[in-house]
Structures are given as structure tokens and as C-alpha cells.
Amino acid sequence: METLEEFYQYKFDGFSSPDKRAIGQFNVFRIEDRVRREAPSLHVRRNFYKVMLYAGENVFHYGDQSIAVKGKTLLFFHPQIPYSYNLVEEGTTGFFCVFKDEFYQENFRLNLGDLPLFAPGVPPVYSLNEEQYNEVASIFQRMYQEIDTSYIYKYELIRSYLNQLLFLAMKLGPDNNHLQYADAGTRITARFIEMLERQFLIEFGSERLLLRTPKDFAGKLAVHINYLNRIVMKTTGKTTSEHIYSRIASEAKILLKHTQWNISEIGYALGFDEQAHFNKFFKAKVGMNPTAYRTDI
Template sequence: MYAIDTEIVIPKYSLAADLVTGSTLFAINKIANATNYLRKDFLTPHRKDYYFWAFVKQGSSRHWIDMKPYTLQPNTFYFTIPHQVHLKEDTSPLTAISLGFTEEFLTLEENSFLRQLPIIQNQNNGHELNLSDADVTFIEDMLEKIYQENQTHNTWQHSMVIGYLRILMIYLSRLYTEQFNEAGALPDRVLLKRYLTKIEENYQQQHDVATYADMLNLSAGHLSEVVKEQSGKPAIVHIHERLILETKRLLFHTDHSIKEIAFRLGFEEASYFNRFFKRIVGDTPVSYRTTIREMYH
């Protein structure tokens, strides 16, 4: 299979070092009625290679995450996962507290528990949590505690920050579960998570279930059976969904040709790529690009 890294097409930014601690794994910032962003090119499509969270106290600008627009609302919590496509349409005043943390931060031994939380896994591809008055009070208080602790150089500072962060993440995960109806989801889907991780790492080159089964030291039949049981979808569907998501991102946010997008996603023939996309989406890539751009521009 022939593939090129799609990150070359849409710029990717790493987490800027925390202004106080200098950490490139975790950072927290306050934004007070600001219109100046760290990078002017945030007004063009870009990716973040880290988790980005923001409690918006005041704001009204329109942002995009992948192909979905969001008009910021006061007292609302927004969250994204690495490698999604972001776009800000303007630089309207914003008052917020933002958090950024990397995959490496979550692999630290003391943070391993956090990886299992619903808001981190984000199986429902959500980006916005509606908050009650009580939620706003609790979340704002926890963020303030994290921010203030991060400013100090007290003994066990790191442990205090992690402690507050764990409480905040559990609280947000409860809200996530309530708002995205995950109550009936299976609590332990270890193989499914491993499978989805492998897809995320390899979807540009590998498109068949058997290859992923080999990576996981399983038979294709067993992998397919367990994935269907744990997700309700055939194993191949997860591969196709990831390819379609990336295709839609590139069609919407770039002007690259269909042939180039096909090659970037590991398709040797653009004609086969066209048939693949139309079979799943019900429209050709060219028609989809035209329709989605007319709808939102």
C-alpha cells in the first residue's frame, strides 16, 4: 500500500510548555476576555496532537471540530482528543480556563487510571457538555484549585494537581455518561480498545481485519467475533469508519485532489477509492466536498 502522512496536509501543533512549570505534558491557562490567540494560523484548519479542554465562561465565536460547527456558549465545557481538525472562524473575546495534556501524560504510572474514563476515550465523539449551575460551580472551583496549585512550588505540588485533576475528570465523565447515554455500555472492552488503537496507528496503510488480528496475535475470526460482541459493529466497519472520517476531514478542510487523498489513505487506485467512499457515504467524494462546502460556507 502507498501512503503519505496526512499530518503534512493539515498542520499539527504540539502542546506549548506550561508558562509556570515548563512542562510539555500538561498545561493550564486562564484566558481573560482575550482575542489574541497563541498562533494566528489557528484561523486555518489545524490539528492538536494533545487533549484540549476548555471551560468557557464567556464567549460566542464559532469553532469547528472535524466537520461539526460549534458556537461557543457561556458556562459550557468543551473537549477534544488528539489529531482532530480544529478551526476558529474569528477571534471574538473569550474568557475561559483551558487544559492541555498529552498521551504521554496519560501513560505515566500515576495517571493510568485516567485513560479508562469515558471523557478520555470519548467513544461517542462528543465535544460539548451542558452544565447546570451546580456543575458550573463545581467545575470552576476544581479548575481554580488546579490552576492555583500549578502556580506554587509547594511540597507534593504534582500530587496535588493530579489529585484535583482525577476528581475533575471523574466528575466530567459522569456528565459525559449522562449526556451521551453510555449507561448501558459494556464496562470492560479491552480487546475493542486495543483494536481501535491499532487502527488509529495504522489505518493509512492497513485496511483488512486479518492484518490487525496478526498485530494482536489473534485469529481474524476470534477478533471479529469479540469486536462485534463488544461494539455491536463488525470489525471491518471500524476500519472503514476511520478511513471515511479522515477522508471527510481532508475533503472539507483541504483542496487536495481526490487522487492525492486516495494515495494518502493507502488506496492504490483512485477509482477504487471513489467506489469505496460512495458505497459507504452514498455520494462521490467530489459531490460530498461540493455539498458540505455549500452547506457551511
């Protein structure tokens, strides 16, 4: 799995890489600014989301499917499916933005994996007519202009633009009112992700996470822990523990930024009996201790 940091290093030689401490690490680019430096795309999973408005011809590879696009196309890429695409030709125009799950978790607590747009088995590729293209291009242009402003609420505004893209795409798609799972493993994985996300509606320091280990989730899902670990890895490319610990780290960053709770209270709410254990966990995941993170926000 390619990380967002590796993506910047691979595509941009590290240029334009956002601060790792920024929640969600959102960024947006114009395709025409990147064409000459574009390298062949690796067919791997990424640990981030990517939304692309593409005006040109190419072949995009989702999992074991290859989809040729021509003209104006809106595409979505997400961590559950490996993807790649052929070299971008000169004259190609459009935009793309990249962000991590926690970009949404900070304010909306929206689990992107719950959207039909990112359901397994259906690559989200949408051909656009001229009117639709102009609407999507206008949204991207506003994000592109906003990202360089000093407006204190710019990321909240950008999230609203990104919301427009997500729900517009679902409106353009076929009947997405009912989720359909390809197999039992995919269904169990979806239930695990949903169960993981729902317990993070923490509002008071006295509340605590109840499910913190793969064994906890396997018990609630009534499956063997080995089976859960196997199908989650197969479906998402990440272990059950990686999902759990990544989500706990994201919530810790959110609570440090948006609450006045002391660090001991935050650690307790996230299931750590000792502040020292929480400090060690946070530093391993974020690269600094909670106090330093809160001070640098």
C-alpha cells in the same frame, strides 16, 4: 497532526512551552490572558488532550460537525478528532489545560480512550448552569494556582483535579454506561488501543512486552495487517506503528523515572534484546539517550 510543541509555537510564539522531558507536559492557562494574541484555529488533529471551560459565544468544529455554544460551557478535545473554533471575542473568560496521554499513564495507568467521554461520534460539549460553572471554575482555578508552585507532588494534585473534571463531565452527560461504536473499524481500533495499553502493567524486570508490531496485534485481533493499519489511520490519524512506538517510549520514560532498574533491564522488559537498540530507539523518540534522561529528571 499538530504536536504540542507546534501548538506552543503557533499560539504563544514558543512562550510557556514546558520541558519536553516532563512526562505529559501539562499546562493550564486563562482564556482572557490569551484573547488578544489568539490566532485562527487550524482544523487539524492534535497529539494532545485539551479541556476548556468557556464563558462566551463561539462555534466549535468537531470533525464535520459545527456546534454553537453560548454562555458557560465545558469542552473536551482529544487526538482522535480534528477540531477548530472561530476567533475568540474580547470579553470571553474561562480556562483551558493541555496534556499528553502519558500525563495519566505515569501514575494511574488510565487509558483516556476507554472513557465514554472520548468515545468516537459524540463531541463532548456540556452546557453548565451557574452552580456547575462555579464548581468547574473552582477546579480550574486550583490547577492554575498549583502549576506555579514548587510543591514536589503538585502534578499528582493536579491529576486529582483533572480527574474531577473528567468524571463530573461524564456525570453531566447522557447515558454513558455503555460504549457504542459507530462502525466495525472504530470497534477494531478501540480493541487495538485497549490491547496495546493492557500489556503495559510491567512490574518486574523479567516480564516482557509480547506485542510490539502491527503484525502481532493484527494476529491477536484476527484481522489482516493491511486492514488494521488502514482503519487505525482513518480513525485516529496515526499509524499503528506510531501508536505502538509512542506508547513504548512513554513507558520507558515512566520506568526510568519511577524504578531503580538499570537501563538494560528496562530495555529488555520493553522487548529490546540489545541495550544499544533500546538506546537508539529512545533517543529517536525522546531526543536524548536513557542515561541522560534519567540524570536530568
